[in-house]
Amino acid sequence: MDRYAVIGQPVAHSKSPAIHARFARQTGQTLAYEAIEVAPERLAEHLAELHAKGYAGLNVTLPHKIAVMALCEAVSERAQRAGAVNTLIRTDTGWRGDNTDGEGFIRDLQRLGIAVAGRRVLVLGAGGAARGILEPLLAQRPAELVVSNRNPWKPEALAEDFKALGTVVPRTHLSLKGDRFDLIVNATSAGHQGRMIALPGQLLATGGDAYDLSYGAAFTPFREWAQSQGAARIADGLGMLVEQAAAAFALWRGQRPQTAPVIEALR
Ligand SMILES: NC(=O)c1ccc[n+]([C@@H]2O[C@H](COP(=O)([O-])OP(=O)(O)OC[C@H]3O[C@@H](n4cnc5c(N)ncnc54)[C@H](OP(=O)(O)O)[C@@H]3O)[C@@H](O)[C@H]2O)c1
Structure with missing residues (x-):
């Protein structure tokens, strides 16, 4: 089963696992998505470890959105202009950074x-x-x-x-x-x-x-x-949160989920 996660600190409050679980159900896909607490000083170590464990994609939240850029193999133009990365896509050798906010x-x-x-x-x-x-x-x-x-x-x-x-x-x-x-x-x-x-x-x-x-x-x-x-x-901004997640899901899974029912459910 493909594994995904959101990394941040604090991250326990994150709505991303609930959002992606709903996207997976809605599109009939089987995947695992969890929230992982990562301290800033251990960001590089965690990224290498999650890659080695085979994670297919990561969402990045505060306080790592800027620091993670330097740890990507490549960063999309829009993420460079935003000055931050919120989505990581696995490559054979590391992570490609994008920003869907x-x-x-x-x-x-x-x-x-x-x-x-x-x-x-x-x-x-x-x-x-x-x-x-x-x-x-x-x-x-x-x-x-x-x-x-x-x-x-x-x-x-x-x-x-x-x-x-x-x-x-x-x-x-x-x-x-x-x-x-x-x-x-x-x-x-x-x-x-x-x-x-x-x-x-x-x-x-x-x-x-x-x-x-x-x-x-x-x-x-x-x-x-x-x-x-x-x-x-x-x-x-709840709708934006769900929409940026849907854009990340589409990058990872090649299928764009419907957002309106998920926004409704979260409310
Ligand atoms: N819905 C979503 O998906 C989503 C995504 C990203 C962010 N957000 C939200 O966007 C907001 C901003 O996040 P950020 O990452 O841009 O934060 P940030 O980089 O820390 O910037 C904070 C901004 O707020 C201003 N500010 C803070 N307290 C203020 C006060 N008391 N009076 C006047 N200005 C004040 C700062 O002004 P100075 O420069 O003068 O300090 C600065 O412009 C947060 O509420 C965050 O939750 C939502």
Whole structure:
């Protein structure tokens, strides 16, 4: 039986084993998928060991998404641009790295019917998750793509790194005063601290949508803020989580599972 795993620390809370078990049942495939706790200082050792044991693929979660890149034989272009790897595919001699987070995000927007093309889009935050969604967002041709952050240097660096693919406008949160956006994406981790970031007054245009990469309890502060802005649609990142998993499953197994029933079941 082909074996797969998600590696991270902590990893016991991961929903990936439940998601992949549902994908396997749904597609009639037989596979094993487990969560393996891996400390940062033992990452290289674990990767070699899991390869030697014959694992066919791995998902990579915090805190290894960046460090694992240097341990791959090859890294896809989209993963290089995202600056992180979340999926490993076995080769005869090691691991090939890819990143399905950006694809998962865009597929979730499409599933929800939230458009990007021709709209003014604001990404809040400029960390790893924000970096991972910029390439697929630019590919959807928004009217404008703004990235705002507390630390002003990070959006500047992102704008520079992505300039070959399109224009990313770097801003700070407070400089957004008076602006209006059709889609606001929260890519900060502030929700995990139980708070919404400080923003100027009305930022969402009439009919505008709000999407949070966080889910669970971390989604609550952004959801309440989006409600106060009169958002037409408000979504959390659970769909993105399932969609990025489906993209990894397709890379490993050559078959794309249906995501909607799995998202429904997880809720
Ligand atoms: N749904 C999914 O599949 C999925 C996938 C990946 C990530 N995520 C979620 O995305 C979020 C971001 O993850 P990440 O990996 O990008 O984290 P990260 O690299 O640590 O970046 C965190 C970002 O949040 C900002 N931030 C944190 N606390 C803040 C506060 N109190 N006020 C203002 N800004 C604050 C940081 O601003 P500074 O730069 O100024 O510090 C930075 O821009 C997390 O909630 C994560 O769970 C979801």
